[in-house]
Amino acid sequence: MSIIENFVPFSVIICLAGGVICSAVKGETARRLSVTIISLVVIMNAFVLGYTLKLGHEFVYVMGKFPAPWGNELRAGCLEGLIAMFFSIIMLLSVIGGIRGQNDDIAKDRLNLYFVMINLMLSSLMALVYTNDLFTAYVFVEINTMAACALIMIRNNGHTLVAATKYMIMSTLGSGLLLIGISMLYSITGQLLMPDIKKAVEALSAGENYAIPLTVVIGLLGVSLAIKSALFPFHSWLPEAYGFSTASSAAILSSLVSKGYIFLLIKIFYRVIGLNVMVGHKITNILFVFGIIAMIVGSVTAIRQTDVRHLIAYSSIAQIGYIYMGMGLGSTAGMVAAIFHIMSHSATKSMLFIAQRGLVEVSNGSKDFSDLKGSGYRNRLAGIAFTVGAFSMVGIPLLAGFTSKVYFAEAAITAVNTKMWIAMITLAISTILNAIYFIRASISVYTPRNMNYRDVNYRPSNASNIALVCFIVLNFFLGVLSYPIAHTIEIGLEFFK
Amino acid sequence: MSKKRSDYKTTFYSRIENYVNGKDEFLFHKEVKDDTVHELESLEAELTEAADLLEKREEQQRIQDNSEPHDFLKRFHRLYGIIATLVCATLMVLLLITVSWLPRFGEAANPANNVVTKRYIEKGEEETGAVNIVTGLILNYRGFDTMGETHVLFVAASCVMILLLIAEGEEKKSSYAFDRYLEPKNDIIIQKTANFLVPAVFIFGIYVILNGHLSPGGGFSGGSIIGAGLIMYVSAFGFKKTERFFNERIYKIAKVSALCFYICCLSYYFYMGAHGYDNHIPLGTPGNIISSGLILFINIFVGTEVACTMYAFYALFRKGGL
Numbered sequence: 001m002s003i004i005e006n007f008v009p010f011s012v013i014i015c016l017a018g019g020v021i022c023s024a025v026k027g028e029t030a031r032r033l034s035v036t037i038i039s040l041v042v043i044m045n046a047f048v049l050g051y052t053l054k055l056g057h058e059f060v061y062v063m064g065k066f067p068a069p070w071g072n073e074l075r076a077g078c079l080e081g082l083i084a085m086f087f088s089i090i091m092l093l094s095v096i097g098g099i100r101g102q103n104d105d106i107a108k109d110r111l112n113l114y115f116v117m118i119n120l121m122l123s124s125l126m127a128l129v130y131t132n133d134l135f136t137a138y139v140f141v142e143i144n145t146m147a148a149c150a151l152i153m154i155r156n157n158g159h160t161l162v163a164a165t166k167y168m169i170m171s172t173l174g175s176g177l178l179l180i181g182i183s184m185l186y187s188i189t190g191q192l193l194m195p196d197i198k199k200a201v202e203a204l205s206a207g208e209n210y211a212i213p214l215t216v217v218i219g220l221l222g223v224s225l226a227i228k229s230a231l232f233p234f235h236s237w238l239p240e241a242y243g244f245s246t247a248s249s250a251a252i253l254s255s256l257v258s259k260g261y262i263f264l265l266i267k268i269f270y271r272v273i274g275l276n277v278m279v280g281h282k283i284t285n286i287l288f289v290f291g292i293i294a295m296i297v298g299s300v301t302a303i304r305q306t307d308v309r310h311l312i313a314y315s316s317i318a319q320i321g322y323i324y325m326g327m328g329l330g331s332t333a334g335m336v337a338a339i340f341h342i343m344s345h346s347a348t349k350s351m352l353f354i355a356q357r358g359l360v361e362v363s364n365g366s367k368d369f370s371d372l373k374g375s376g377y378r379n380r381l382a383g384i385a386f387t388v389g390a391f392s393m394v395g396i397p398l399l400a401g402f403t404s405k406v407y408f409a410e411a412a413i414t415a416v417n418t419k420m421w422i423a424m425i426t427l428a429i430s431t432i433l434n435a436i437y438f439i440r441a442s443i444s445v446y447t448p449r450n451m452n453y454r455d456v457n458y459r460p461s462n463a464s465n466i467a468l469v470c471f472i473v474l475n476f477f478l479g480v481l482s483y484p485i486a487h488t489i490e491i492g493l494e495f496f497k
Numbered sequence: 498m499s500k501k502r503s504d505y506k507t508t509f510y511s512r513i514e515n516y517v518n519g520k521d522e523f524l525f526h527k528e529v530k531d532d533t534v535h536e537l538e539s540l541e542a543e544l545t546e547a548a549d550l551l552e553k554r555e556e557q558q559r560i561q562d563n564s565e566p567h568d569f570l571k572r573f574h575r576l577y578g579i580i581a582t583l584v585c586a587t588l589m590v591l592l593l594i595t596v597s598w599l600p601r602f603g604e605a606a607n608p609a610n611n612v613v614t615k616r617y618i619e620k621g622e623e624e625t626g627a628v629n630i631v632t633g634l635i636l637n638y639r640g641f642d643t644m645g646e647t648h649v650l651f652v653a654a655s656c657v658m659i660l661l662l663i664a665e666g667e668e669k670k671s672s673y674a675f676d677r678y679l680e681p682k683n684d685i686i687i688q689k690t691a692n693f694l695v696p697a698v699f700i701f702g703i704y705v706i707l708n709g710h711l712s713p714g715g716g717f718s719g720g721s722i723i724g725a726g727l728i729m730y731v732s733a734f735g736f737k738k739t740e741r742f743f744n745e746r747i748y749k750i751a752k753v754s755a756l757c758f759y760i761c762c763l764s765y766y767f768y769m770g771a772h773g774y775d776n777h778i779p780l781g782t783p784g785n786i787i788s789s790g791l792i793l794f795i796n797i798f799v800g801t802e803v804a805c806t807m808y809a810f811y812a813l814f815r816k817g818g819l
Contacts, residue, residue, distance in 0.1 A: 005771075006771075009641075009767055013764055013767075016648055017757060020648075020651065020757060061771050063640065063641040063771070064637070065637075065769075065776065066638050069612070070617070070638050071638050071640075071641075071770075072639055072642060107664060108664075110659055110662065113659050116655050117652075117655065127645070133642075135642055139646055139649070142649050143649055146649070146652045146653060147652055149656060150652070150656045153660065154659050180592065187607070188599065189608055190609040190611045210600075212595060216591070
């Protein structure tokens with residue numbers, strides 16, 4: 001057994017331990033400790049990815065003395081390794097990119113608690129990615145929910161409290177439905193381990209027994225995770241949560257929290273229920289329809305915003321719609337496109353939130369477009385990063401957003417006739433809508449400045465500069481060198497079957 | 498040669514040079530509103546405020562004259578309530594109907610009664626050393642899940658702390674001074690009762706924790722009993738007396754060390770188990786108080802964490818600090 005296999009549980013456990021230790025130290029120490037831990041997790045997951053690619057199959061890590069159906073186990077393939085590494089990179093960049101924001105927005109005596117939440121969030125994400133057991137997934141979904149709530153409300157103003165309450169209500173509804181779904185599934189299959197459930201479900205769907213509970217379970221699992229990841233009718237908590245929390249929190253919430261749930265849903269699609277059964281129960285069509293509506297509604301609402309944070313937040317709703325649209329196509333190509341979009345959207349959205357913070361800093365703290373005019377000249381790197389992010393969201397070639405749109409289009413062409421037409425037309429409309437609001441945002445960032453202001457010397461923090469450069473590089477990397485990543489995703493999905 | 502041009506400053510190359518050298522006039526400049534502009538703007542704001550006030554009055558007059566928009570809002574709220582109730586009722590009925598299709602509870606032929614539960618029941622005592630199968634199941638077989646569950650409590654306590662913690666300073670002083678404002682001070686009946694009950698509650702809590710592997714109970718239930726004892730002591734004698742043996746420092750040390758030891762123990766157990774090594778943890782004779790290997794220690798760690806969390810909830814809600 002290679003030493004690298006130990007990295008899988010270790011990346012979960014080290015984050016838990018880091019969270020516990022952060023609760024007892026001062027804020028600045030907690031930040032250094034967390035950055036160290038997250039970097040370690042990045043490196044460990046990179047090793048896991050390389051190891052699984054070389055190994056050519058998945059490996060199982062038994063958590064304790066007793067093997068899987070009795071004890072717990074973690075399972076790592078190359079898709080899990082890729083997503084885990086990617087999530088931890090985004091987490092690292094979001095944390096170091098928003099250091100000045102954290103200092104400004106969070107009370108000093110609570111700063112260490114912020115890093116408690118960051119650590120526990122990362123540990124729950126790692127566990128959600130690597131778990132092979134539905135109940136373990138549920139336990140870490142709980143940690144994820146509470147940590148996300150704390151990330152929103154730690155910036156203590158009225159708006160975040162309202163946002164956190166809204167998030168709590170929606171998220172608790174999602175958790176409750178998920179738990180009901182898992183317990184019903186347990187009572188008709190008698191298993192909690194993913195491959196074992198899949199076997200039982202295949203037997204059930206072939207026979208006549210428990211057809212109605214199985215349908216309800218599939219619906220519950222799909223709906224609960226759709227609620228938690230803010231698919232269209234359940235998105236009401238999202239704009240406020242992203243709009244008023246501190247920049248790092250907004251970046252983490254938009255690019256990791258909702259994506260973790262979507263990845264869990266993909267795992268359930270493949271490993272628990274089986275793609276054929278999912279498609280057979282038409283849940284993919286429902287997700288497809290809501291994804292399509294989200295793509296249009298999110299973009300149309302975003303056009304009306306005058307606040308840059310809200311614009312990015314509403315664009316997130318549209319992008320979540322893209323991902324569900326890809327999953328709703330019900331084919332492997334659609335799933336590859338969806339997973340690729342998870343990555344490209346995470347990289348772009350977190351960059352936009354961090355860059356937006358840099359622009360707001362030089363504009364008297366205002367998030368309104370009229371005050372942001374010319375901010376691209378005052379904080380050059382943030383301006384460039386914002387423009388790159390906006391172009392990526394619109395889908396300009398060479399950038400991550402363009403590549404994922406190409407994958408979506410390719411997947412749509414191979415789909416059923418009606419779905420193909422709907423998906424293609426919506427993609428086109430949505431791209432135009434994206435262009436309308438994102439190009440307007442970039443133009444207003446670069447229109448000559450408002451002369452009502454007086455200059456004061458300002459220097460952006462080095463940490464956020466480094467993070468923004470890394471984000472830009474990551475975006476171009478995803479856009480230009482997309483083939484190996486898409487290939488890894490395909491291999492990983494093969495493992496899933 | 499080119500530098501001698503008179504309009505050099507406006508050329509493209511000069512601008513690139515300035516940009517590279519960082520001489521650009523806009524670069525790294527923060528914008529702050531000017532004072533004079535400020536004054537003007539405040540005047541403007543006053544004006545608009547007055548206009549708003551006028552408009553509002555007119556609006557109110559209009560509403561009084563013609564109550565149509567008001568009615569619409571009312572109707573919307575009523576409709577919203579009706580639709581929400583309908584959705585909830587539909588969901589409830591749907592789930593209840595599904596429950597009627599599930600296998601009957603407690604029948605031998607149910608899918609849940611398979612090899613997994615069989616091994617827990619038949620071999621649980623032998624493999625984990627715990628007479629209480631449930632404890633053996635959650636702390637040994639599925640130790641990873643329970644570790645997550647313990648951290649759920651930890652996250653919850655940290656969340657409450659974020660919401661309710663009062664920073665050092667005047668506010669803290671005043672909140673401490675008014676701590677017992679609404680409650681009877683030195684109530685003799687509560688104090689005498691607490692004198693009797695608190696030791697008994699503590700001992701019972703410790704009993705439940707230490708016997709977690711032998712009888713119903715364990716870290717979670719025992720810890721909450723001890724936490725309840727602490728809360729009873731605080732409400733009888735106040736924070737000053739409690740802080741002599743349980744203050745923020747001790748709270749932090751107890752909680753962090755319990756969770757760290759917990760994580761270390763389980764990491765060792767996971768590592769040895771995954772590699773197939775013998776973990777050298779003696780299981781003892783089932784039924785003895787010192788038996789079942791790690792389970793006893795994990796129960797103690799979980800109990801400490803739960804007791805601390807319970808007390809922290811109470812103290813945070815009452816005075817915003819520990």
